[in-house]
Amino acid sequence: xxxxxxxxxxxxxxxxxxxxxxxxxxxxxxxxxxxxxxxxxxxxxxxxxxxxxxxxxxxxxxxxxxxxxxxxxxxxxxxxxxxxxxxxxxxxxxxxxxxxxxxxxxxxxxxxxxxxxxxxxxxxxxxxxxxxxxxxxxxxxxxxxxxxxxxxxxxxxxxxxxxxxxxxxxxxxxxxxxxxxxxxxxxxxxxxxxxxxxxxxxxxxxxxxxxxxxxxxxxxxxxxxxxxxxxxxxxxxxxxxxxxxxxxxxxxxxxxxxxxxxxxxxxxxxxxxxxxxxxxxxxxxxxxxxxxxxxxxxxxxxxxxxxxxxxxxxxxxxxxx
Numbered sequence: 001x002x003x004x005x006x007x008x009x010x011x012x013x014x015x016x017x018x019x020x021x022x023x024x025x026x027x028x029x030x031x032x033x034x035x036x037x038x039x040x041x042x043x044x045x046x047x048x049x050x051x052x053x054x055x056x057x058x059x060x061x062x063x064x065x066x067x068x069x070x071x072x073x074x075x076x077x078x079x080x081x082x083x084x085x086x087x088x089x090x091x092x093x094x095x096x097x098x099x100x101x102x103x104x105x106x107x108x109x110x111x112x113x114x115x116x117x118x119x120x121x122x123x124x125x126x127x128x129x130x131x132x133x134x135x136x137x138x139x140x141x142x143x144x145x146x147x148x149x150x151x152x153x154x155x156x157x158x159x160x161x162x163x164x165x166x167x168x169x170x171x172x173x174x175x176x177x178x179x180x181x182x183x184x185x186x187x188x189x190x191x192x193x194x195x196x197x198x199x200x201x202x203x204x205x206x207x208x209x210x211x212x213x214x215x216x217x218x219x220x221x222x223x224x225x226x227x228x229x230x231x232x233x234x235x236x237x238x239x240x241x242x243x244x245x246x247x248x249x250x251x252x253x254x255x256x257x258x259x260x261x262x263x264x265x266x267x268x269x270x271x272x273x274x275x276x277x278x279x280x281x282x283x284x285x286x287x288x289x290x291x292x293x294x295x296x297x298x299x300x301x302x303x304x305x306x307x308x309x310x311x312x313x314x315x316x317x318x319x320x321x
Contacts, residue, residue, distance in 0.1 A: 003037040004175075007070035007096075009089070009109075010044045010060045011079075016052040018076030018106050018164055025168035025184065032183045035176060041066055045089060053079070064092040072102045072171070075109035077161070081130055081137075090116035102154045102171070106164040110157040114138040122152040127160045165190055178271040215239060215253050222262070226269050226289040232258050266290060267303050274312040281308050 008022050019042070026038035042058075043066035044050055049057050067073050073096045078085065093116040097103050105113040110126040111134065113119050119141040126134050131145040144150050149158040149167040151174070158167035165188070173181035185191065218239045222230055235258065236246035250258055270288040273279055279287065285296035293308075300308050 001036060003039040004071045005069055006038055006040045006072045006074060007062075007066045008040060008042050008074045009076060009112075010042050010050050010052075010058065012050050013079035014050060014052050015077050015107075015161070016054045016056065017161060018074075018109075019052065019058075021106070021164040021168055022072075022074050024188065025165060025172065028184050028187050030187075032180055032187075035172075035180055035184065041070075043067060045086060064088060067092050067096045067101070068099075070096060070101050072104065074104045074106060075112045076164075077107035077109055077127070078111050079108070081108045081111040081126075081133060085112040085115040093118065097154065100154070102156065104167065104171070105155075105157040106167060107158060107160055110134065111137070113155065113157065114141060118155050119157070122155055123150045124152065124155075124157040125150045125159050126157060129160075177275040178268060179276050182272070215249060223265060223269075226262075226266055227287050228289065229291075230262060230289065262289070263299060264303070267299060270296060270300070270308065271304070271311065274308055284308065 004026075006022050006026055008019060010019060023040040027040055028035075031037075041062060042060050043062040043064055044060040045064060047060055047063050050060055051057050073093065075093070084090075089112065093103060093113065097116075097118055103113060103118060105111075105124075105126070107127050108130060110119070110124055111130075113124070114134070114137060119138055121140060121142075123142045123144055124138075125144045125147050128145055131143070134141075135143050135145075147159065148163045149156060149170060151170065156167060156171070158164055169181050169185055169190075172184055218235055221238050222235060232247065233243055235250075236243045239246050239249075241249065247258065250261070254261055256264075266288045270284050270290070273284045273287060277284075281293045281296065285291065285293045288296065290296040290299060296308055300306065300311065304311060306314075
């Protein structure tokens with residue numbers, strides 16, 4: 001099988017972190033046995049040396065023609081979001097997109113996708129610090145400022161720096177399933193899916209309180225009891241907090257309500273079971289904590305935008321993405 005080709009754009013002032021993330025995630029070592037091989041390459045407007053944001057100079061061998069054959073094109077955070085990207089770059093991105101490549105804008109890289117017209121009529125996000133500039137420059141885009149990434153078909157945008165990892169793990173989840181993405185996340189020692197969004201960073205930092213030390217244990221306990229009828233009171237009891245205090249601490253730490261967190265965790269569990277077992281839909285619903293197959297189908301339609309059966313068939317047929 002041919003490796004999946006990833007073209008990562010490099011330019012003067014590019015984030016060294018963003019340049020590294022696609023190679024780290026898609027080329028994780030040692031790779032899971034069922035993770036297809038990825039070939040991550042780098043390209044620039046003009047091949048040659050570029051200086052990254054850390055002051056190091058890097059040799060970039062390829063020009064924009066590297067995007068022609070790429071399955072995935074990644075644009076790191078653009079260092080001048082107030083200035084339109086060069087025409088040669090936006091043309092190359094439009095051509096890659098028209099050919100069927102998945103185009104990714106990490107952080108302020110979303111501005112380059114906007115300059116290429118790829119975000120017109122689509123949902124997108126970028127770093128919260130530039131949300132007003134983004135909304136002004138791209139009024140035709142349905143801007144979502146409080147999320148970690150937005151998937152709108154074959155155009156994906158992410159929020160601030162570390163959200164690049166969340167975004168790339170999401171791509172693995174789309175293409176190869178939850179189980180593969182989770183195992184890659186474990187190898188990287190990072191959460192497979194962070195709940196919440198940019199709002200938790202915009203509004204306030206996670207408080208460094210002694211009671212917070214108990215919260216991670218509560219999350220792990222809840223994940224191991226998803227099939228039970230979990231309640232807010234039960235989780236507060238495990239955390240040894242009052243209902244009111246637990247609700248506040250949970251929102252501060254995760255950025256979402258308890259009910260939204262549980263729903264997302266249960267969807268993730270259901271996806272894993274649909275991909276890796278032959279359980280019936282009713283059994284999956286019970287094991288994931290939805291109770292009934294009707295409830296599972298409703299939540300799947302809302303969050304995954306397909307049915308459990310269609311989701312399973314997509315993975316069995318190898319047509320996930």
